[in-house]
Amino acid sequence: GxxxxxxxxxxxxxxxxxxxxxxxxxxxxxxxxxxxxxxxxxxxxxxxxxxxxxxxxxxxxxxxxxxxxxxxxxxxxxxxxxxxxxxxxxxxxxxxxxxxxxxxxxxxxxxxxxxxxxxxxxxxxxxxxxxxxxxxxxxxIKSDLELNLLRYVSEVSSAAHVEVMRETRVGMKEYQLESTFLHYTYMYGGCRHCSYTCICATGENSSVLHYGHAAAPNDRTLEDGDMALLDMGAEYHFYGADITCSFPVNGKFTDDQRMVYNAVLRAHKAVISAMKPGVSWVDMHKLAEKVILESLKDANILLGTVEEMMEKRLGAVFMPHGLGHFLGLNTHDPGGYAEGLERPKEPGLRSLRTVRVLQEGMVITVEPGCYFINATLIPAMENSDTSCFINKEAIVKHQNFGGVRIESDLIVTADGCENLTNCPRETWEIEAVMS
Structure with missing residues (x-):
């Protein structure tokens, strides 16, 4: 031990x-x-x-x-x-x-x-x-006892996220949102540990994928017009949740915020609808990328055909991380690359934490995101293979946007999946909770 x-x-x-x-x-x-x-x-x-x-x-x-x-x-x-x-x-x-x-x-x-x-x-x-x-x-592959622990900790973590939404106000500090989550999960759920360091990112910080570390300690002041991206999960008897909610700190989506958020939400829904035993996780990642690229094209941020964008791996510019990971005793539970499975080399796909085919009893996160990160955008705009797809005027408008991620915890069932996360996801639901 x-x-x-x-x-x-x-x-x-x-x-x-x-x-x-x-x-x-x-x-x-x-x-x-x-x-x-x-x-x-x-x-x-x-x-x-x-x-x-x-x-x-x-x-x-x-x-x-x-x-x-x-x-x-x-x-x-x-x-x-x-x-x-x-x-x-x-x-x-x-x-x-x-x-x-x-x-x-x-x-x-x-x-x-x-x-x-x-x-x-x-x-x-x-x-x-x-x-x-x-x-x-x-x-x-989780046992029934493990699944019940994961259901419980996801229920507690979901409720804590809702409480944070209700308490969020312009002028607060990011760490106050973290504090609200920690208090709720311990006070009402008996969860002494978190399953990972809380990410409480607002404004441009929401494009920093693993914000909240020692050098970026959730200490920014929330400003009117910010988007918040809160990635937090409690742990109970060793088993953890991993949930991300994104919302406007003032409780009302702008048109641009709604557009980016709904692009990610459509990808989130598409993956969950397609999940079942026998489905390739690589295909699920590509599905999420495709849906997000389609939405960005509809918003005139991207130009050209989505098929060509996929060939050039443009999706990795806006979602450089993998779609999700196994969840259990570890936030990133092991087994993603069993013997004989090789990590892809293409942008975006090489960040996948598993390339396996889904099986009943697996527990996996679904966490598509769309981010405006200079570290990926600038090289893409300078590369002739990808710059032709990018509406530079529209990108400049969104460069300070930050990002959106929506993350839920799913059990793969015999004929689909069970969503363990119970947080407001539609924009109107979020606005209703925050009002």
Whole structure:
């Protein structure tokens, strides 16, 4: 399991959140545990740190092994210093015990999970290749219990987004919107953690895809005429939501805001209507791009045929990120690139977090967006392959617009999908809530 961390060299502990694979198998909330499952019998073993008496003074009652066994519903509980002897006792005949250790690449972060290390490990044979892809594939298809947790946290997060809409006023700070969301999900949903850093972007900030980081800490003042893009999700018992709402901070859409918003909403609806088992996620991404490009052409922002725009990958100029990602214990849940699947190289498509065909039981976000980002627009206007499609006068008018993203969380069902997100999406619904 995960280890407790401190803030750099201090004794200030960072609030612990369990490593996701360990949470998936054992559900343990505390740090510094080990777990094992005997593949031949299915028996589950949990190994607890042997805590000192000082623990009881500072952190509370020391849990007994019997308590841990009952709480986490495992077959056996021991202390970590007993692990070598317990695992050795599982040997059959003269064969040494083979340990399958978790080690593999997360294709979203390009970081590797670190295999377990403990005293006595070298006395066992071990394999670092087999377990990770199997467990990752298990996590791709959610159980009924997992789906119920995701339904709950999506319900709480949706309600919190609605509360933020109601409370938004010109003159507030972006961080006040974040604060409203955090308070609501914890106060009324029992969600101590968020599943990721809140993105509370207004005005031009809404074109910064992962705004809200340390160098851009949701601190702008909301101005009349701004669009807000709020990407926030709570976490409950390790499972998270990931929802984005976009709306005018003054509660009334301008004609330009309505045009861009409805372009994204049409793409959002088109994808959800087309989703079902057997559908390619790459095709869904292209569908979203196509619908957005059609809307921008209708608004005279783009010129030419949409088919030619798609061939030249113009959609990536306005939506440089992928359409969505698996959701579960991680915001970007693993399994998007199973063995044999290669990441596309074309603009936009190379940002896809999965290229898989949809299967029943997958949970995936649908988050099309349309952004006016100088870092993508200027090169496109300077490139002869794409500049011919761009109405430069119209683009200049929208350069300070920012962006719109609409994100919902979906379960793939036997004949379609179930939308877990319950937020106002139509422009008239948003205006009614904000009034």
């Amino acid at each position: 995960g280890e407790e961390q401190t803030r750099y060299c201090t004794d200030h502990s960072i609030l612990f959140r369990q490593e996701s694979y360990f949470a998936y198998l054992f559900g343990v909330r505390e740090p510094d545990f080990y777990g094992a499952i005997d593949i031949s019998t299915g028996k589950a073993f949990l190994f607890s740190p042997r805590l000192s008496e000082e623990y009881a003074i500072w952190l509370g009652k020391i849990p007994s092994l019997s308590y841990l066994k009952e709480r986490y519903e495992v077959d056996e509980t021991y202390y970590i210093d007993e692990m070598e002897s317990v695992l050795s006792s599982l040997a059959t005949g003269n064969e040494n015990v083979l340990l399958y250790l978790l080690h593999g690449l997360n294709t979203d972060s390009n970081k590797f999970s670190q295999p377990a290390i403990f005293e006595g490990l070298k006395t066992f044979k071990s394999n670092l290749d087999i377990l990770h892809p199997i467990l990752t594939e298990c996590r791709v």
